[in-house]
Amino acid sequence: MIEEGEPAKALWRHREEVNDLLGEYPGLVYSSSDIRDSGSRAATVDVNVFPAGFNNLPVLDRASRLFRAHVEELFDGVERVGLIPENHTRNRYYVDNLYSLRAAIRGAGFRCVVVTPEERLIGSRLSGEDSPGVEYRDLSSFDADLFLLNNDLSDGPLEQLDEGGVPVEPAQDMGWWNRSKGEFFPILEGECERLAREVGIESWRLFPETQRVEDVDFQGDLDRLADSVDGVLDVCRDRQEGGEEATVFIKDDRGTYGRATLAVTSGDEVRELASSERKRMAVRKGGQRVSCVVVQEGIPTRLRVEGMPAEPVHYVIGKGSAGFFWRCLDGSPTSVLNRPGQVFRHDGGHLGERTVFLHEALAGLGHRAAALQSLG
DSSP: OOOOOHHHHHHHHTHHHHHHHHTTOOOOOEEEEEEEEOSSOEEEEEEESSOOOGGGSSOSHHHHHHHHHHHHHHOSSOOEEEEEEOOOSSOHHHHHHHHHHHHHHHHTTOEEEEEESOTTTTTOEEOOSSSOOEEOEEGGGSOOSEEEEEOOOTTOOOGGGGTSOOOEESOGGGSTTTOOHHHHHHHHHHHHHHHHHHHTSOGGGTSOOEEEEOSOOTTSOOHHHHHHHHHHHHHHHHHOOTTOOOOEEEEETTOOTTOSEEEESOHHHHHTOOHHHHHHHHBOGGGOBOOOEEEEEOOOOOOEETTEEEEEEEEEETTEEEEEEEEEOSSOTTSOOSSTTOEEESSOSOOOHHHHHHHHHHHHHHHHHHHHHHTO
């Protein structure tokens, strides 16, 4: 069993107050949170409001119950749900995700059909890696009572969804065409400060130092970005424990799927980036140019599954935890784990009840912060 860290002990001592705070959710249908836990510190380091990966959850019953409760609380008369996917045609694991998400919605008692506005995909039946797959139906031909987006809208909003008056969750404004991590993390920081006051610990034990840097040109001068990296590293070193080298993560302000993410240990490393790394960081999903990033303190993970550094990925639906799985990748405890070669596991980690409670609470804070961001 992994030893319980101080944040886990503090939240467990005040679990009634923590649960009350987390019960104040605004309406957001779902999210997933990446959690880093060093023992003395633990934090949500990224939140996705159009989560894939439902195929990696150990069970779907809890997701079904939570989805039913969320819909009944916010909407009347919903019977048919149109599930709008990404436009992937080759990612069989993503198709597995759609199959599992659709199963969870059907398990909640709703009719659910995968629908798309993309003419080239209508009528396609895509096979999964470990599932029978799904068929893509015409969005305009399905009489939905609710549309559920599982498309992060990196290329912009879908005009068809504004024409029929059918509710859409999450809101299209939360797509990566509009949402900013640099705006999200200050909201999350405020939520972490509130929780830290409630349980009597320092807020930095629940939130990593994070700065936003605008007007970045990865093909040009990177001095301002390098200076920000050095500033965050100074904070890291003041908090450093256990002998790990201080590391920061540079992330695209509107990035997804772990793209345009880089781990560095000095500002000079940024100034001396190889041309291949500059090109990789300069473009996000959809081929759009990256010009704004967040620089975030790297919290090392003490958790391992099958000998690999690992981080739990927690899912929240409506007002509760839908479970978690492990993201694992060979490397150091400060490595970026969300990149090619990652594997997912249901079991491992040997976590105690208090640590799981801590991680669920952090995911709940991430969910709440994303909901608050959606409200503007």
